[in-house]
Amino acid sequence: MLDIEEFRKAGYQAIDRICDYYYSLEKLPVVSQVQPGYLRKALPGKCSIPVSHIEVDQKNADSAPEQGEDFQDIQDDYQKLILPGVTHWQHPSFFAFFPTACTFEGVIADLYISSAPNPGFNWACSPAATELEAVVMDWAAKMFGLQNNFLNSSGVGGGVIQTTASDSALVAVVAARSLYTRKHPEIKQEDLVFYTTTQTHSLGVKAGLVLGVQCRALEVEAEDQFALRGSVLRQALEEDKERGKHPFMIIATVGTTSSGAVDRLGEIGEAVRDYPDVWIHVDAAWAGVTLACPEFREKAQLENINKYADSFCTNFHKWGLVNFDCSTLWVKDRRYLTDALDITPEFLRSKHGDAGTVVDYRNWHLALGRRFRSLKIWFVLRSYGIHGFQNYIRQGIELNEYFASLVRASPTFELVTEPSFALSVFRILHETPDSQADGSLSRDSLNELNRSFYAGLSSRPDILLTQTMINGTFCVRFAVGAARTTKKHIDEAWTIVQDEAAAAVKKWSKLQ
Amino acid sequence: MLDIEEFRKAGYQAIDRICDYYYSLEKLPVVSQVQPGYLRKALPGKCSIPVSHIEVDQKNADSAPEQGEDFQDIQDDYQKLILPGVTHWQHPSFFAFFPTACTFEGVIADLYISSAPNPGFNWACSPAATELEAVVMDWAAKMFGLQNNFLNSSGVGGGVIQTTASDSALVAVVAARSLYTRKHPEIKQEDLVFYTTTQTHSLGVKAGLVLGVQCRALEVEAEDQFALRGSVLRQALEEDKERGKHPFMIIATVGTTSSGAVDRLGEIGEAVRDYPDVWIHVDAAWAGVTLACPEFREKAQLENINKYADSFCTNFHKWGLVNFDCSTLWVKDRRYLTDALDITPEFLRSKHGDAGTVVDYRNWHLALGRRFRSLKIWFVLRSYGIHGFQNYIRQGIELNEYFASLVRASPTFELVTEPSFALSVFRILHETPDSQADGSLSRDSLNELNRSFYAGLSSRPDILLTQTMINGTFCVRFAVGAARTTKKHIDEAWTIVQDEAAAAVKKWSKLQ
Known part of the structure; x- marks a missing residue:
């Protein structure tokens, strides 16, 4: 030790x-040039173990050592055994x-x-973690040109750091479904449907699998550069309505994984005009960071994000200079998250939380504990400007x-x-x-x-x-x-x- | 920069x-002795900013700086502004x-x-990350006395690192529900129910909220030291069956948050004997690490975990010497995870994944990307022994x-x-x-x-x-x-x- x-x-x-x-x-x-199974094979005979330990180690090739090892050997093994596999x-x-x-x-x-480290599940856990997250999420929102109600300082919407874009989307689907079923408590889960396109990241299909809710992938065409058009969405909405289904969400993408396609948010926004309960989540996991540059805001559809999106996600850990993991999610109304996810047992109650004077981010995501990731954004945005x-x-x-x-x-x-x-x-x-x-x-x-x-x-x-x-x-x-x-x-x-x-x-x- | x-x-x-x-x-x-809002108040006038930057900073008190700052100032601000809030x-x-x-x-x-950093979603992303996780999860399983089919090397079950115990439980509920509904495709989600106790961590209620599935908290008594008894579970199973509900899971706890209660796993195992489709998840987020010591295995119910648990979770990041986050989850049959969570779009396909010669951990958890957390367990277990x-x-x-x-x-x-x-x-x-x-x-x-x-x-x-x-x-x-x-x-x-x-x-x- x-x-x-x-x-x-x-x-x-x-x-x-x-x-x-x-x-x-x-x-x-x-x-990495290693073959499957390289590490297990390399572990038993690893020669950096001092001689006195060899016997123990050979006996327990597949076990942790009984006695602690010298940290220099461990650190050397990172170079020798891990880096070649990276x-x-x-x-x-x-x-x-x-x-x-x-x-x-x-x-x-x-x-x-x-x-x-601290588990950061409420303000009192470590006030700096919560407060810095609220600050840097506003910095990032402003840098991207997101409108005021996406800001934490608005007191209405706000931003929260999630682990990955899959988590961000899953949280958004949970919030959208919760909002829909609270308005329509008679609807069965089996009758719900949300939309993606055939080009959407696997996060859509996976959210459907995880939640047991139907995810319908809409077709997109080469002539549209694989972007979702409003007419396709409108037709799907009508079909599903006729079939007794209840569409509650569309996950649109700015910059798909396969080809960087940008769904037509303006058309999508118009298409759901007659379906006011349909939540629009914009997944811009990769391309969202381009919003920092005014010249890319038209292509990345900033205006329509601000106009139509209920939630917006981009990952700083992809192209945004912040080390993995750091997915940033904004919502226009934070209550949609907390209404869906708030649980506050006695052992988590706190003076400030009860008074409503602080944000308890645990109610903005699926788990309870969370790392203090905002520090990474703070260091990066201040150092780079x-x-x-x-x-x-x-x-x-x-x-x-x-x-x-x-x-x-x-x-x-x-x-x-x-x-x-x-x-x-x-x-x-x-x-x-x-x-x-x-x-x-x-x-x-x-x-x-x-x-x-x-x-x-x-x-x-x-x-x-x-x-x-x-x-x-x-x-x-x-x-x-x-x-x-x-x-x-x-x-x-x-x-x-x-x-x-x-x-x-x-x-x-x-x-x- | x-x-x-x-x-x-x-x-x-x-x-x-x-x-x-x-x-x-x-x-x-x-x-921390700070008051809510301390950080926003402290940011504008922060005096560590060189004089030439003060004007910019005062104008943009709530924004990231236009120009990058000296890293020494940023590092000093961690001491001055963040640590007092920790x-x-x-x-x-x-x-x-x-x-x-x-x-x-x-x-x-x-x-x-x-x-x-790498997103670690499949073996090819960085072979070392996947392989080391498979190795150290086996080390930990053996250290805890978990039986052979919980080991990755068994090829049947296996261990995977999740973010928190809430994530581990959520994954287990998703797997259990998926298994149940594949066996009983006619059952509606509304008719599903899983059990916790009034003493279970909020992870149970939250999983129910997230998935839109009923979570029923069973009563426990002071005379039983707040442990769930088999008789209580049996009665609930019978009641729910009569009401047309379909119980598919029980989350039992070894070491509850409130009082460290240990549910009676042996009685629970017996109670579900007539309900072979009921999955038993053992949440030992805090106390599970005591299994490392033979003298605590009886109290922590190792024998019954091995006998009855379909999945078992403990958090190394609580009492297990590994820095947050690092929640470890084992299942007796890995197919129950992958059947519930496997999605493999074209852009994620790989030679070795297709051949089935490697584990792709993305199909063992809810998100896609994942940090290389096994390195922490490796360093800790080797250094401590x-x-x-x-x-x-x-x-x-x-x-x-x-x-x-x-x-x-x-x-x-x-x-x-x-x-x-x-x-x-x-x-x-x-x-x-x-x-x-x-x-x-x-x-x-x-x-x-x-x-x-x-x-x-x-x-x-x-x-x-x-x-x-x-x-x-x-x-x-x-x-x-x-x-x-x-x-x-x-x-x-x-x-x-x-x-x-x-x-x-x-x-x-x-x-x-």
């Missing part, structure tokens, strides 16, 4: 090793999924948070536009959708043996070629991209956003993409 | 300041709620976790037994229930004006006296205890478990408790 001075020594060493990690990051393979999401050549933020400001905030935050977002979008311009100019590839924020979705466009006389290409064959292309890409250690399937078309996603990515890394990525495409086409031609 | 060398400097300073914090911890007030859960005189663990091993693990972990648990229980012996020997107080693990529940027992001729005391008057006693205790900065109400009796809880608490602190606490009791009785006598 570490005492204070041993902690100082170990802490300095950890800081130094994190510095080393970032100095060497670019030279590491992006993708995929480096902060690597400048990581273009997969969406970015996961890591700033040194966030690391130091996490260090403080961990050093004086709004300008620094904006510059970082702009840089990601510019780098993606550069990549998209290379794709556009190439005869080998096509952009499957228009680039969206910092995401490009593309594929090889190449004649296939079953191409039609009129020049049209077979989708199945092209999918096969592109799967082969992606298999080549994904077998490389020096870059990571992800695949997706949009309305039957297999595509490759290129998402920019790691803090250390520069034009040089885009150029390198482009070379790799061209090489792998050439190899795939060559292999393909041979096989035919 | 910090570069690597600035991070090194800031990181060293943070480590040093955490050392200072722990050297001074005992001299700090346990309870209630010190690791203070040796913190006897409230339940402890929140903090070890230096956990702090350093959190530092590494934060320095290379099983012996060190056991000694720490034993020390808490011994210190509580010492406190309970003082209460027992005093004419002023009574233990309301038998001390349970490291928790004592007590109150002043004193003649009141409306005491009966037969010597019996009025419960209402005693409650009033004890509320006054607790008000005195809770107004003090140098100690923290919490109140509770058990079956109409107002009591004070004394929970031991902070790592730095020694006999000296128990003695000091006892002096304070006596002083405040004397003051309350004196005030009381004057008022009559």
Whole structure:
């Protein structure tokens, strides 16, 4: 067990090793090269265990040691056994999924948070945790241009930090369902339905599974850039009403995972005009942070978010410079959360909570305890300033536009959708043996070629991209956003993409 | 924005300041002395902002700064503005709620976790995160004596880290409900019911609220030390069956929050014998860690957990030396989780996931992303060893037994229930004006006296205890478990408790 001075020594060493990690990051393979089961295999014979412990350890290869080990050995094992099994999401050549933020400001905030932990379920637990969350959620809301009733200081709506966008959406669905069933107590859960699109993140389907409530995914079209149109929603509302169903919510997305599609919030808002009990949740987990820049607010539909959204979510831990986890959720009326989630047993009562003078955030989310995550946002927004935050977002979008311009100019590839924020979705466009006389290409064959292309890409250690399937078309996603990515890394990525495409086409031609 | 060398400097300073914090911890007030709203008031005029920034800051008192600030100022503000608003859960005189663990091993693990974050939703995200979780959950299961099919290595059941015990319980309820409704697809959600007791943590009621499923709290009696008896459960099952309800779960507790009650798992197991579809979840959020010590396994009912529990939860982040958050959940059949929660869209598919050779933990919890929390358990269990972990648990229980012996020997107080693990529940027992001729005391008057006693205790900065109400009796809880608490602190606490009791009785006598 570490005492204070041993902690100082170990802490300095950890800081130094994190510095080393970032100095060497670019030279590491992006993708961990270990095979399934590597860790269990590595544990028994690990030679960093002092000789006197070997016997114990070999006997208990699958157990915790009986006697404590030297912390230096443990810290060394992080380098030796864990880091090789880490995929480096902060690597400048990581273009997969969406970015996961890591700033040194966030690391130091996490260090403080961990050093004086408290479960934060009410104001009295640790007033600073609740109060700072209320403050920085207002800072963020203002930075994004959210209107006044989303602010904690409005006393009406407010913002709360959740773990992930899935949690944020689940909370919103629970609040929406609770609001609906309080107004319509005669309605059975089986008759409720909420909407997503086929392009919505899995958080929609999962919320339906968790709550046992029907989630209906509406179709979207390539010609609309995979955005939900009001007419489609209106038709679904009418169909479901006729079938005796009760629609209570639509989860709209600003920046879908597959292609960065932006649902038409204005049309959606108009479509639900005749259904005043339908809650609109806007999931902008990835793209919401672009609202910090005035020039992206039209594309990210700020005006319609403010006009129509009952709740809005974006994740600072994706593209927002705050280390995982930190999903931010705002609601226009906090009572919809607390009416759905408030439970206050005697052992949780407090003087200030009873008096209503403080916010007890436990009634704003599903669990009871919560980490003091607002400190991370505070450190990051103060150190970067709004300008620094904006510059970082702009840089990601510019780098993606550069990549998209290379794709556009190439005869080998096509952009499957228009680039969206910092995401490009593309594929090889190449004649296939079953191409039609009129020049049209077979989708199945092209999918096969592109799967082969992606298999080549994904077998490389020096870059990571992800695949997706949009309305039957297999595509490759290129998402920019790691803090250390520069034009040089885009150029390198482009070379790799061209090489792998050439190899795939060559292999393909041979096989035919 | 910090570069690597600035991070090194800031990181060293943070480590040093955490050392200072722990050297001074005992001299700090346990309870933060700030008033609601202190932070917003403190922010505008904060003098650590360099002069050139004051104007900006005063204009934007409620906004993030336009330009980034010097990190030294930010770090200083943590000391100046945040720490005074922190209630010190690791203070040796913190006897409230339940402890929140903090070890230096956990702090350093959190530092590494934060320095290379990834969302961990599948094996490929970062193989080390998934594999280490599978390993340390087996270590912990073995340390607690859980039977083989709770182990990940069994390939049948397994363990997974959740955020809090509320999340663990919610996951268990979702799995139980899903299993039940798959077997009985004709049953409406409205007809489902699950059980807790009046002493169960709010996690039960909250799961019911979140899922829109009825949660029925069964009565427990003082003569049973507030434990749920099989006869009570059996009667409820029969009543509900007659009313056309469908019981699908019982949440039993080992160590309730109010009084540390231990539901009679053997009787519960027997009672549901005729209801094979009823899932038994054992919530041992606080007391589960005592299973590490063979001598507490009978009281904590290890044998019946192994025999009857479908799922079992304990929180390492309470009394288990691992920094918040880290709730551990085991199930006897992992398919019950994945059948209820598996969603795998194209963009989450991976080679190894498709082949079934790896665990994808996203299908074991409600959200998608997850922090790499297993590193904390690994660092702690290796540094402490099983012996060190056991000694720490034993020390808490011994210190509580010492406190309970003082209460027992005093004419002023009574233990309301038998001390349970490291928790004592007590109150002043004193003649009141409306005491009966037969010597019996009025419960209402005693409650009033004890509320006054607790008000005195809770107004003090140098100690923290919490109140509770058990079956109409107002009591004070004394929970031991902070790592730095020694006999000296128990003695000091006892002096304070006596002083405040004397003051309350004196005030009381004057008022009559």
